[in-house]
Amino acid sequence: MSDVRAAALLAELPRDPELGVAVPFACTQDDGSASVSSLIRKRVTQCALSRICGVCGQSLGAPVAFIGSRVEFDRLAFHFPPVHPDCGRAILAECADLKVGVLGQPSLPEQWVLATTSGFEHERPSSREGDNRPTFRPNSLISLD
Ligand SMILES: [Zn+2]
Numbered sequence: 001m002s003d004v005r006a007a008a009l010l011a012e013l014p015r016d017p018e019l020g021v022a023v024p025f026a027c028t029q030d031d032g033s034a035s036v037s038s039l040i041r042k043r044v045t046q047c048a049l050s051r052i053c054g055v056c057g058q059s060l061g062a063p064v065a066f067i068g069s070r071v072e073f074d075r076l077a078f079h080f081p082p083v084h085p086d087c088g089r090a091i092l093a094e095c096a097d098l099k100v101g102v103l104g105q106p107s108l109p110e111q112w113v114l115a116t117t118s119g120f121e122h123e124r125p126s127s128r129e130g131d132n133r134p135t136f137r138p139n140s141l142i143s144l145d
Contacts, residue, residue: 006090009056021094025057026081027103036095039079039104044134047081048122054080055087063116063142067092069107073115073144077123077135079104088114089145114145 010022014034023034026043046052051060064082072078080103083091095102095109102109117138125132 006086006093009087009090010094012056019098019100021098022091024055024083024087024091024103025052026054036098036102037100037104039133041133044079044081048134048136051082053083053087055083055091058084060084063118064120065089065114065116066120066136066138067103067112067114069105069111070113071107072105073113076137078115078138079133079135082120082136085114085116116142116144118142 013022013024014028014032016023016034016036019036021036023036026039026047027036028034028043029040047054052058053060060082063085065085065088066078066082067080067088068078092109092112092114098109101107115138117140119139121137121139122134123137124134
């Protein structure tokens with residue numbers, strides 16, 4: 001994606017009032033309030049069930065991408081919903097200089113990876129104990145940035 005297209009994409013998203021960066025669809029409340037630090041569970045579920053992008057909120061095609069920490073990648077269990085590969089790259093570039101955990105993860109953006117896949121499973125935890133957030137498991141890995 002060109003820098004111009006990436007800028008246009010990000011310009012349509014709300015801004016984090018503290019950090020000044022564009023906030024993805026999955027981190028924006030229904031009332032429009034937005035924080036790049038927190039993942040909104042209701043939006044995550046909406047992305048999974050409707051197959052829409054966690055960054056721009058538009059329908060996904062194929063391949064899809066997952067963005068997350070190296071730990072999430074090693075476990076093949078991502079918390080951030082699937083995104084368009086271009087949207088994933090744009091939001092990682094947007095957050096690259098932040099020195100705080102973003103998108104619902106404690107890890108710094110510089111430690112994040114982007115994995116592309118042709119499909120995924122949405123896994124909802126059966127237990128209410130511990131970390132019971134839903135995760136996404138890529139079912140075939142195409143590439144890793
Ligand atoms: Zn998108």
